[in-house]
Amino acid sequence: MMKQKGMLLVLPVPFRAKGNQLFFEFQACHGLEQWADNFEFVVVVAPLIPESLAEQNTTMVWRDTATLSEPKRFELVPLPWAYSLPKFLSCYRSGRKSLAELISRCHYLQFVIGGLIGDWAAVAALEAKKQGRAYAIHTDRVEYEIMLEVSKKAKLPAQIKAKLLASLMFSYHKWIIKNCALGLWQGGDCYAAYASFCDNSHLIYDIHLKASDNINDRELGEKVELVANEPIIRICYAGRIDPMKAPLDWVQAIGMARQLGVNLHATWIGDGKLLDEMKALIGHLGLNSCIELVGFEPDRDKLLKRIRESHLMLFTHVTQESPRCLIESLVCGTPIIGYQSKYSEELIKEYGGGILVPMKNWKQLGELLNTLFKKRHQLSKLIKEAAINGRRFNDEVVFRERSELIKKYLD
Structure with missing residues (x-):
């Protein structure tokens, strides 16, 4: 044998x-x-x-x-x-x-x-x-x-x-x-x-990230200082434009935030079968000037740089999966803001670095963006927590x- x-x-x-x-x-x-x-x-x-x-x-x-x-x-x-x-x-x-x-x-x-x-x-x-x-x-x-x-x-x-x-x-x-x-x-x-x-x-x-991919102390300090003083908040998401990710909810949450007066720039990094519907909704809500769809990014270093430069990752996952992008966001010192699930709850339960709203409640998500836009000290705190939380993962x-x-x- x-x-x-x-x-x-x-x-x-x-x-x-x-x-x-x-x-x-x-x-x-x-x-x-x-x-x-x-x-x-x-x-x-x-x-x-x-x-x-x-x-x-x-x-x-x-x-x-x-x-x-x-x-x-x-x-x-x-x-x-x-x-x-x-x-x-x-x-x-x-x-x-x-x-x-x-x-x-x-x-x-x-x-x-x-x-x-x-x-x-x-x-x-x-x-x-x-x-x-x-x-x-x-x-x-x-x-x-x-x-x-x-x-x-x-x-x-x-x-x-x-x-x-x-x-x-x-x-x-x-x-x-x-x-x-x-x-x-x-x-x-x-x-x-x-x-x-x-x-x-x-x-x-x-x-699949190395310990060296974590945001370092210098970058974290600069990020916290910028978010406190910049007139705009930068939002990102990285993933497929797919029904599981509810990209139309994502757009509507941003539309709600804009109605409330939030000055923002949001970037979705990815491609997928709902791209045309997503573009149509962005146009219908008049959000072309503040939402950027950049397509799929194959270069991991460039992708992490975009996430690291963002003030928060906005996500609208509606199925029971465990997307790595949320962990990658924490590694980059970028808070995760989105729909509540057992996965997202578990990620931030002990160390913080995010805020969650009930599933499919994009209106509340838009209101939360407005709160964080106005209360920069709260957003700065979330950024620091995200960086600490992310150090668990490599x-x-x-x-x-x-x-x-x-x-x-x-x-």
Whole structure:
């Protein structure tokens, strides 16, 4: 029998093939390097995205996996892109056979679930259970709740289909989690949804920033001084222009603030399918002079610079997910101002650095912007708190903590 070694990591983030070389999302590559630092060898399984879909996705930054640090530490295994039922059924047996072989020869097993049809991580959990192997489950989204939320405005047949799939997904994930040895739940929403199903549940955070990315004392001092004296407040958001982010609520909150006399400049950094609707609403509310849509920013340093230069990050997330942009904002000493969720509450509960309003109440969000515009001492205090809060987060710390949990519960 082959000696088991390293960790098997099954992910929903796709591989992309160009010739004989595999590419992977830039930040996900960084995550792989962190895992390899903690486990020496990592087998990575992910679906292979069709090139036609890869070309349509303008917000994915790809990295050649040949450039991974010490690439011999990795074995990369693409599985079929199988998100339709016929395709999934046609390749299920061969995909599960591949997973079975990998599970039998890896010491640690971690599966990042996130769907129903075509979710190889969930299939890996079924196979691990069959082999009597302990495994960890990790997720950063409550997928069945997201499915229900984004289908609310769809036509009735689509709503019925979403309710059926969400119910199946809930039961499927519950069974998988009940049989896992360790649950790693990113953010308070995931923890609240899943922790009761697993005896060893842990709230974790995911971040790919270095400790050196934190706003330094000089920058923080300058930022606090500027916000106290500038006649304008600078607002940002970084993420997809997608129903999950409620960009139209974001625009309306800014419109409310402008009606109340707030002098502001707001920047949304990102792209997405609601871009045209967002532009139309900005024009309708007469906000073209104060809202800037700059598109997707692939350069992480430039993105962090924009966030660091902003006085606050305004967010309007309406689904149960755990967006990294809120942690990145705290790292930059930029307070998070937005909709209340268990994830956002947990981030600022002990150290501050933000204010939250009830979900979907964009009017109250606009009024809050007016308060912070007038009370600069309060905004300055939030900036200082955000900087202190953000110092908790860096890649080495969060990956080491998760690795120690995996070794503790899966050995």
